[in-house]
Amino acid sequence: MKESLGVYDYWPYEDRPRLEWPNGARVAFWVAPNIEFYELDPPANPHRKAWPQPSPAVPGYSIRDYGNRVGHRRQMALLDKYGIRGSVSLSVALCEHHPEIIDMCRERDWELFSHGIYNTRYTYGMSEAQERAMIRDAMESIHRHTGQKCAGYLAPALSHSERTLDLFAEVGSELFGDEGGFYTCDLFHDDQPTPVSVRNGKRFISVPYSLEMNDTIVYAVNKVEPRHYATMLKRHFDRLYEEGAESGTVMCIPTHNYQVSCPHRIKALEEALEYITGHDDVWVTTGREIAEHYLAHHYDTALADIEKRKGGAR
Amino acid sequence: MSLDDAYFDYPWRRHGYDHERYDWSMLADRPAINWPEGKRLAVWVNLSLEFYPLNQRGEPFPVPNGMKMPYPDLRHFTLRDYGNRVGVYRCLKAFDRHDVRPTVAINSQLARDTPYLIQRLVERDTELLCHGWNMDHLHYGGQDPEQERELVKRSLDTLNQLAGRPVRGWLSPARNQSWHTPDLLAEHGVDYCADWVNDDMPYRFRTGHGPLTMMPLSTEIEDQFVIGQNLHSEDAWVEQVKDAADFLIEEARQQGGRMLGLSLHPWMIGQPHRIACLEAVLADLMGRPEVWQATAGEILDVFNAQSKA
Numbered sequence: 001m002k003e004s005l006g007v008y009d010y011w012p013y014e015d016r017p018r019l020e021w022p023n024g025a026r027v028a029f030w031v032a033p034n035i036e037f038y039e040l041d042p043p044a045n046p047h048r049k050a051w052p053q054p055s056p057a058v059p060g061y062s063i064r065d066y067g068n069r070v071g072h073r074r075q076m077a078l079l080d081k082y083g084i085r086g087s088v089s090l091s092v093a094l095c096e097h098h099p100e101i102i103d104m105c106r107e108r109d110w111e112l113f114s115h116g117i118y119n120t121r122y123t124y125g126m127s128e129a130q131e132r133a134m135i136r137d138a139m140e141s142i143h144r145h146t147g148q149k150c151a152g153y154l155a156p157a158l159s160h161s162e163r164t165l166d167l168f169a170e171v172g173s174e175l176f177g178d179e180g181g182f183y184t185c186d187l188f189h190d191d192q193p194t195p196v197s198v199r200n201g202k203r204f205i206s207v208p209y210s211l212e213m214n215d216t217i218v219y220a221v222n223k224v225e226p227r228h229y230a231t232m233l234k235r236h237f238d239r240l241y242e243e244g245a246e247s248g249t250v251m252c253i254p255t256h257n258y259q260v261s262c263p264h265r266i267k268a269l270e271e272a273l274e275y276i277t278g279h280d281d282v283w284v285t286t287g288r289e290i291a292e293h294y295l296a297h298h299y300d301t302a303l304a305d306i307e308k309r310k311g312g313a314r
Numbered sequence: 315m316s317l318d319d320a321y322f323d324y325p326w327r328r329h330g331y332d333h334e335r336y337d338w339s340m341l342a343d344r345p346a347i348n349w350p351e352g353k354r355l356a357v358w359v360n361l362s363l364e365f366y367p368l369n370q371r372g373e374p375f376p377v378p379n380g381m382k383m384p385y386p387d388l389r390h391f392t393l394r395d396y397g398n399r400v401g402v403y404r405c406l407k408a409f410d411r412h413d414v415r416p417t418v419a420i421n422s423q424l425a426r427d428t429p430y431l432i433q434r435l436v437e438r439d440t441e442l443l444c445h446g447w448n449m450d451h452l453h454y455g456g457q458d459p460e461q462e463r464e465l466v467k468r469s470l471d472t473l474n475q476l477a478g479r480p481v482r483g484w485l486s487p488a489r490n491q492s493w494h495t496p497d498l499l500a501e502h503g504v505d506y507c508a509d510w511v512n513d514d515m516p517y518r519f520r521t522g523h524g525p526l527t528m529m530p531l532s533t534e535i536e537d538q539f540v541i542g543q544n545l546h547s548e549d550a551w552v553e554q555v556k557d558a559a560d561f562l563i564e565e566a567r568q569q570g571g572r573m574l575g576l577s578l579h580p581w582m583i584g585q586p587h588r589i590a591c592l593e594a595v596l597a598d599l600m601g602r603p604e605v606w607q608a609t610a611g612e613i614l615d616v617f618n619a620q621s622k623a
Binding site: 037039040041043045046052053054055056058059062063065066068069070072073074093096097098099100101117118121125126127129130133134219223225226227262263264265266267 | 316317318320321322323324326327328329330331332333338339340341342343374375454455456486488489490491492493509510511512513514530532533534535543544545546547550553554555557558559560561562565574
């Protein structure tokens with residue numbers, strides 16, 4: 001085990017080279033609906049229990065199924081209304097289970113990126129070969145079902161190994177060259193994209209995906225009242241919009257249909273989306289487009305600045 | 315070190331679900347159901363009357379809201395018992411004041427041991443759901459099937475006899491089930507079950523003994539979840555129920571009838587400092603012209619008349 005993650009360098013937020021988004025936008029704003037499939041009877045993983053009760057875990061399974069049966073269409077209607085294309089963190093088995101949802105995402109030109117096969121199959125305990133095969137299965141499935149070359153990764157149930165980012169980058173290169181496997185959502189260290197070093201030396205970055213703004217963390221872990229979630233989202237945006245006048249920032253709202261789309265909560269999301277998209281200098285975009293723009297225009301500058309400031313402030 | 319290769323088998327990776335209990339469909343795609351008199355939202359209010367044994371076994375897990383302290387946990391035992399002595403009558407009064415006809419889910423052992431309570435409910439012509447035997451007799455995966463069959467039969471026989479007619483509905487303690495629970499319920503004459511919270515409308519369940527209808531009774535909006543587990547204020551709960559009704563009524567205008575299942579616990583919402591919030595919720599819902607306040611059985615009958623078995 002390592003003492004520190006060691007995949008990115010210390011890089012102070014102040015005085016970075018100016019980050020410019022298309023059309024002079026201050027904030028690159030994206031919404032990442034997690035469209036997940038949890039199994040009713042998952043196999044046991046020695047490192048993490050899938051459900052608190054013996055299978056069938058009806059309470060946990062059924063509310064997550066609510067997300068797909070009921071919630072998905074509600075959130076999709078809202079994103080349509082505000083001109084937002086979702087960047088879907090996908091349990092790829094959903095391509096087989098619920099292809100109707102995948103078709104609706106394709107029709108809207110939404111991005112689909114890998115969130116593993118099922119959200120009840122954890123990376124813990126996998127050998128390198130097993131994890132590589134799982135990552136490959138997921139990226140190939142997305143390509144087979146949608147034609148998309150999967151660009152991003154959020155590990156299933158945020159379960160990682162030390163090699164996760166390396167393997168994702170490598171499998172992306174094997175399958176799609178530089179057109180796939182080039183950003184991760186698994187790191188929460190910054191409000192701007194940052195370079196991440198991976199084993200094969202590929203140009204690879206982190207795109208900010210916020211746990212603080214993640215509805216499941218907000219509602220299920222931090223127990224926030226729905227209307228206060230709207231306030232949090234607006235405050236978060238306000239500050240990033242203000243700072244974005246100096247150098248571009250990223251705001252992501254990660255969602256789960258079994259949380260945000262419940263009838264007593266969906267108004268909070270709508271209020272925030274209306275507020276954010278009502279500002280002029282917002283680039284409403286996807287994870288992949290943010291990553292592509294950054295890699296094309298800012299990656300090299302960032303590496304040079306990081307190198308320059310490694311020695312200290314003077 | 316690695317995981318067993320079986321961890322990478324996905325035997326249910328196919329269209330639909332990873333089980334056979336019900337069909338996959340999105341609510342927005344289903345034919346519209348029309349409630350009586352052109353109403354948009356069916357509001358079903360359920361009060362759960364629960365007995366939490368002091369000598370809790372916790373098999374296979376301690377029931378949420380059950381005993382937490384070393385034996386004898388007088389604190390939680392009596393707090394829960396408060397609901398069945400005091401809170402329930404306060405809630406019934408609130409229902410009467412606002413012309414709400416609730417259903418009551420009751421543990422059969424509690425019904426047996428409190429004749430006054432069950433007689434009052436029967437005399438009020440209350441629609442009852444069997445809520446299992448008690449809160450420490452869970453239905454769970456790995457349970458001996460014959461033991462569970464006896465439990466289901468005893469629970470239903472006891473309540474049916476006390477009610478003087480067959481009970482149509484079932485709510486499992488902690489909403490927990492075994493792989494066999496739905497089959498056993500259908501086998502013993504249950505029409506509807508409220509355990510699975512995956513929809514805002516009734517839907518068909520498949521069992522080895524004919525059809526069963528799932529009547530989702532939302533957990534996310536229930537009193538003990540919002541106030542007890544999320545620690546939101548009572549006022550925030552009122553606001554959330556109103557927001558839910560606003561949204562569901564609007565959705566119903568576009569897509570057909572919707573159902574709001576409001577689950578209540580007398581040990582929670584029947585406290586003196588909370589009961590006014592229940593009354594505020596009931597006054598709001600009953601004051602809406604779009605609301606059809608009905609029991610689960612009445613909602614089910616309308617649903618059955620308009621949809622395939």
